Amino acid sequence: MYRIAKKKSLNANVIEMHITAPLVARKAKPGQFIILRVDEDGERIPLTVAGTDAECGTVKIIFQIAGATTKSLSLKQEGEYIQDFVGPLGIASELEDLKKVCVIGGGVGCAIAMPIAEALHNMGAEVTSIIGFRSKDIVILEDEFRSFSDKLVIMTDDGSYERKGNVTEPLKEMLSNGESFDMIITIGPLIMMNFVTETARPYGIPVTVSMNPIMIDGTGMCGGCRLTLNIDGKKVTKFACVDGPDFNGYEVDFDEAMSRSRMYNDFERHSYEDTCNLLNKEVN
Amino acid sequence: MAKANMTPERNIMPTQEPSVRAHNFDEVALGYSEETAIDEAMRCLNCKNKPCVDGCPVKIRIPDFIEEIKKGEFEKAYEIISASSSLPAVCGRVCPQEKQCESKCVRGIKGESVGIGRLERFVADWHNTFSVDVPSSLSSNGHKVAVVGSGPSGLTCAGDLAKKGYEVTVFEALHVAGGVLVYGIPEFRLPKTIVAKEVDTLKKLGVKIETNVVIGKTLTVDEIFDMGFEAIFIGSGAGLPNFMGIPGESLKGVYSANEFLTRSNLMKAYRDDSTTPIMKGGNVAVVGGGNVAMDAARTALRLGAEKVYIIYRRSMEELPARLEEVEHAIEEGIEFSLLCAPLEILGYNNPDDPRDPQNGFVKGMRLIKMELGEPDERGRRRPVEIEGSEYEIEVDTVIMSIGTSPNPLIKSTTDGLEVNSRGGIIVNEDGLTSRSSVYAGGDAVTGAATVISAMGAGKTAAEAIDKYLSK
Numbered sequence: 117m118y119r120i121a122k123k124k125s126l127n128a129n130v131i132e133m134h135i136t137a138p139l140v141a142r143k144a145k146p147g148q149f150i151i152l153r154v155d156e157d158g159e160r161i162p163l164t165v166a167g168t169d170a171e172c173g174t175v176k177i178i179f180q181i182a183g184a185t186t187k188s189l190s191l192k193q194e195g196e197y198i199q200d201f202v203g204p205l206g207i208a209s210e211l212e213d214l215k216k217v218c219v220i221g222g223g224v225g226c227a228i229a230m231p232i233a234e235a236l237h238n239m240g241a242e243v244t245s246i247i248g249f250r251s252k253d254i255v256i257l258e259d260e261f262r263s264f265s266d267k268l269v270i271m272t273d274d275g276s277y278e279r280k281g282n283v284t285e286p287l288k289e290m291l292s293n294g295e296s297f298d299m300i301i302t303i304g305p306l307i308m309m310n311f312v313t314e315t316a317r318p319y320g321i322p323v324t325v326s327m328n329p330i331m332i333d334g335t336g337m338c339g340g341c342r343l344t345l346n347i348d349g350k351k352v353t354k355f356a357c358v359d360g361p362d363f364n365g366y367e368v369d370f371d372e373a374m375s376r377s378r379m380y381n382d383f384e385r386h387s388y389e390d391t392c393n394l395l396n397k398e399v400n
Numbered sequence: 401m402a403k404a405n406m407t408p409e410r411n412i413m414p415t416q417e418p419s420v421r422a423h424n425f426d427e428v429a430l431g432y433s434e435e436t437a438i439d440e441a442m443r444c445l446n447c448k449n450k451p452c453v454d455g456c457p458v459k460i461r462i463p464d465f466i467e468e469i470k471k472g473e474f475e476k477a478y479e480i481i482s483a484s485s486s487l488p489a490v491c492g493r494v495c496p497q498e499k500q501c502e503s504k505c506v507r508g509i510k511g512e513s514v515g516i517g518r519l520e521r522f523v524a525d526w527h528n529t530f531s532v533d534v535p536s537s538l539s540s541n542g543h544k545v546a547v548v549g550s551g552p553s554g555l556t557c558a559g560d561l562a563k564k565g566y567e568v569t570v571f572e573a574l575h576v577a578g579g580v581l582v583y584g585i586p587e588f589r590l591p592k593t594i595v596a597k598e599v600d601t602l603k604k605l606g607v608k609i610e611t612n613v614v615i616g617k618t619l620t621v622d623e624i625f626d627m628g629f630e631a632i633f634i635g636s637g638a639g640l641p642n643f644m645g646i647p648g649e650s651l652k653g654v655y656s657a658n659e660f661l662t663r664s665n666l667m668k669a670y671r672d673d674s675t676t677p678i679m680k681g682g683n684v685a686v687v688g689g690g691n692v693a694m695d696a697a698r699t700a701l702r703l704g705a706e707k708v709y710i711i712y713r714r715s716m717e718e719l720p721a722r723l724e725e726v727e728h729a730i731e732e733g734i735e736f737s738l739l740c741a742p743l744e745i746l747g748y749n750n751p752d753d754p755r756d757p758q759n760g761f762v763k764g765m766r767l768i769k770m771e772l773g774e775p776d777e778r779g780r781r782r783p784v785e786i787e788g789s790e791y792e793i794e795v796d797t798v799i800m801s802i803g804t805s806p807n808p809l810i811k812s813t814t815d816g817l818e819v820n821s822r823g824g825i826i827v828n829e830d831g832l833t834s835r836s837s838v839y840a841g842g843d844a845v846t847g848a849a850t851v852i853s854a855m856g857a858g859k860t861a862a863e864a865i866d867k868y869l870s871k
Binding site for chain 1 (some may be wrong): 407465537573577581611612613614618619639640641643645647650652655656658659662664666667670675676677757759760807808809
C-alpha cells in the first residue's frame with residue numbers, strides 16, 4: 117500500500133498527488149512513468165512522473181479525471197492509501213547537451229512537459245514554452261512554466277485566456293522568423309504532436325514526441341503499446357513502455373497510433389483504456 | 401498388499417462436459433477421487449530401475465509416492481513429492497507428463513502409462529484440502545538471497561533455499577505473485593486459488609515477496625547486492641511477445657497471446673463484473689501451436705467467440721502443445737487449420753468515410769497452404785509454401801502466439817551479464833551467469849519453455865547457491 121502524502125486540485129478536473137514510494141522517488145527522471153492501481157481488482161493505469169522529492173520519498177503525479185479509475189483515485193484523500201504503485205518505467209527523456217529548446221504541451225500533457233522544462237531550465241538551457249488548453253478554466257501549471265521558461269506562450273482554443281488558437285501557430289511564426297532550436301519536445305494529444313512535427317519538418321529541427329498508448333504491464337510483456345516507426349524507409353515495431361515513451365516525431369506512424377488509441381472506444385461500459393490514457397482522452 | 405491392477409487403460413480423468421465448459425472458466429479436469437487414485441496407483445509396478453524418475457526434470461521419487469497412495473497414506477505421498485517439487489498442485493496440472501515421466505513408464509509399452517500427473521495432482525489437492533501447513537520452525541542460517549521474478553523458476557528456487565534456512569526475498573514486477581502461472585495460464589486449466597495457496601506455503605516457509613518492484617528499473621542487480629544480499633537468482637521469464645512481421649499486425653483486434661491472456665487472467669476480463677476491455681465474440685484466429693496458443697483459443701471460446709481457429713504451419717503430429725490440451729480443445733470445438741501460414745492480416749477500410757468507426761479493425765486474414773519438406777537441423781520437417789494456394793478467411797480478432805523473447809530490462813542495466821543472440825542469459829550447468837553470485841534459470845535463459853523445466857532450473861540454481869554460500 118502506498119500513502120497519499122499530499123493532494124491538491126489544479127483545476128476542476130485535474131488533480132496533483134504526491135505518493136509515498138521511496139524506491140521510485142529515488143530513481144524517477146523526467147519522461148518516465150509509473151503504473152498504479154487504486155484498489156484490489158482495480159485497473160492498472162500508467163501516469164507520467166510529474167516530479168519527485170527523494171528526501172520525502174514521494175512521487176508527484178498529475179491526472180485528469182477521465183474515467184472510472186481516475187475518478188476513484190480523485191476521491192482518495194490525503195493520508196489514505198492506494199493499492200499498487202510501480203516504477204519508474206520507460207526511458208528518461210534525453211536532455212543532455214541541449215542548449216535551446218522549445219517545449220510544447222497540450223492539456224494535461226503539460227503536467228509531463230513541465231518537469232522537462234524544469235530540468236532543462238536547471239541545466240542552464242534556454243527554454244521557450246508553448247502550452248495550449250481548451251479554455252481558461254482548465255489552464256494548469258502557468259506559474260511553474262513561467263518560472264522555468266525564458267519565453268512562455270499560452271494558447272486557448274476558444275480565446276478565453278491569452279492567445280486564441282493552436283500551439284502550432286506561435287511555433288510556425290517563430291520558425292518562419294528565423295528562430296531555431298536544438299530540439300522541440302512536445303507532449304499532448306496525438307493529433308497535436310503530429311501537427312507540431314509537421315510544422316517543424318520544413319525547418320529540419322529534431323522533434324521528440326511522448327507517446328502514451330494503451331498498455332497493461334509497462335515492462336514489455338503485453339505488446340499492446342506497440343507502435344510503428346518508419347526508419348529510413350523501413351517499418352520497425354517498438355514498444356512504447358520499454359523503448360519509449362519518447363520517440364523521434366518524424367519516425368512515428370501517427371495515423372496508426374491514433375487508430376490504435378481508439379480500439380476500445382466502443383467499450384463504453386469498460387472505461388479501462390480510456391481512463392488509462394489521459395492524453396488520448398484529450399483528442400476526443 | 402493387493403495385487404497390481406493390470407488394466408491396460410488408465411483411469412479416466414473426470415472432466416466437465418465439453419458443451420458446458422466451453423462457456424465457463426471453471427476448471428476442466430475435476431481430479432481423481434480417493435478410490436480412483438488408489439486404483440490407478442495399483443497400476444504402478446514399482447519397477448526396480450524407476451525410468452519415470454529420469455523423465456522428471458525435478459526428479460520426484462515417483463514410485464515411492466505412488467506406493468504411499470496405494471496404502472492410503474496421502475500425506476506421506478505429499479511429503480515425498482514436496483521434497484522435490486515446490487509446486488505439486490501446479491505441476492500435476494500443467495506438466496507435459498506424456499513427454500516426461502509418463503513417456504518412460506513401463507506400463508506404456510503394452511497399454512497406457514500410469515497416470516502419474518493425475519496422481520500427483522490428486523495428492524497435492526488432497527493435501528491442500530485436508531492438511532494444515534504448520535508454520536516453519538526453521539532457523540535462519542543468516543544468509544540473504546534475492547530472487548527476481550515469482551514465476552515457476554523463482555518460486556522453486558526460493559522454496560528450496562528457504563527450506564535450507566536462507567532468508568529469501570522475491571522481487572515481482574506485477575502486483576501479484578505467480579508470474580506466468582497468474583498472467584498466462586487460464587483459470588480453467590490452473591485455478592488461481594491453487595497458485596495463491598502454493599505462494600502462501602512459501603510465505604509460511606519465511607519467503608518474503610515484494611510485489612511492484614521491477615528489477616532493472618526500481619532496483620538494479622548491483623543495488624540488490626548493496627542491500628546485503630549475497631546471491632541473486634534471476635527468473636524473470638521470457639516476457640516480450642514475438643510478432644510475425646507480416647502486414648496488418650498493428651490493426652485493432654490483433655493481440656499478442658500475452659496481452660490477450662493477461663487481460664483475461666491477470667486483469668480478470670473473464671469475470672462478468674470486470675471493467676477490463678477485451679475483444680469478444682466473432683471469429684478468432686490464434687496463430688501458433690503451443691500450450692499458450694491452446695490457452696488463448698480456449699479463452700476466446702469461453703469469452704463468447706463464434707468460431708476459433710488454430711492456425712499452425714505444420715501438422716497435428718508436430719503440434720508442440722500438451723496432448724491433453726489439444727484433446728480438450730478439439731472436444732470443445734476449436735477448429736485446427738493445420739499446414740497453413742498467415743501472409744497478411746486484412747483490415748476494414750471505408751474509402752468513402754475516413755471517420756467510419758470500423759476503419760482499422762481486423763476483418764480477415766490471407767493465408768497460404770504449406771506442405772512438409774526436408775527435416776531441419778533439429779529433425780523437424782520444415783514447412784514449405786505451396787505456390788498459388790493463397791486463400792482468405794473472415795476473422796475479427798487475431799492472437800499471435802508464436803513465442804516470446806527474454807526481457808532485456810535486467811541485461812541492459814547489469815554490467816557484465818552476458819546474453820546469447822536471442823537475448824537469453826548465458827549460464828553454466830549450475831545456473832551461474834557471467835557475473836559472480838548471480839544465477840539465472842527458466843525462460844530468461846532458455847526462451848519460452850515449460851513450467852517444469854523452469855522449476856528444474858530453479859532447483860539446480862538453489863543447490864548451487866547453497867553450495868556457494870555454505871563454503
